[in-house]
Amino acid sequence: MSNDDRAPTAPRRDFLGMAVGASATAVAAAIGYPVARFVEPRPMPSSGPTLVGKVEDFALGTGKTVLVDEKPVLLLRSADGHFRAFSAICTHLQCVVGYSAERNQIECPCHKGVYSVEGVNIAGPPPRPLEELVVSVREGSVIVSEA
Numbered sequence: 001m002s003n004d005d006r007a008p009t010a011p012r013r014d015f016l017g018m019a020v021g022a023s024a025t026a027v028a029a030a031i032g033y034p035v036a037r038f039v040e041p042r043p044m045p046s047s048g049p050t051l052v053g054k055v056e057d058f059a060l061g062t063g064k065t066v067l068v069d070e071k072p073v074l075l076l077r078s079a080d081g082h083f084r085a086f087s088a089i090c091t092h093l094q095c096v097v098g099y100s101a102e103r104n105q106i107e108c109p110c111h112k113g114v115y116s117v118e119g120v121n122i123a124g125p126p127p128r129p130l131e132e133l134v135v136s137v138r139e140g141s142v143i144v145s146e147a
């Protein structure tokens, strides 16, 4: 076989190689996308306002984690009795944050992320503030709902 005999087949091999590669990519995408959609958790629909306790269940100047729609929510009560609620899911890698009364700030134990009591990310890796929820008090009951 001479070099002249091989020359015409090289472009054909390149074309076949690209065609096989493109087909393999298409098959991987066709299989991978439905699998990824199946494995990925679906967002739960909100069940609406949630009663999380009585006012007296939350001492002044404290923070407590409650569940709203099966998700952890950090409910803060300031020294003057004002309530604020934030998603307790860290905006970095989704660890559960907690309130430090000693430092009067919200802290993430995973990578030392720190948020102010206004939910603003002030130190560490969290890229954005915590999501704030709406708190209302009706007839002595504390109710949390999404904004």
Ligand code: FES
Binding pocket: 090, 091, 092, 093, 094, 095, 108, 109, 110, 111, 112, 113, 124, 125, 126
């Ligand atoms: S998960 Fe909270 S700082 Fe990393």
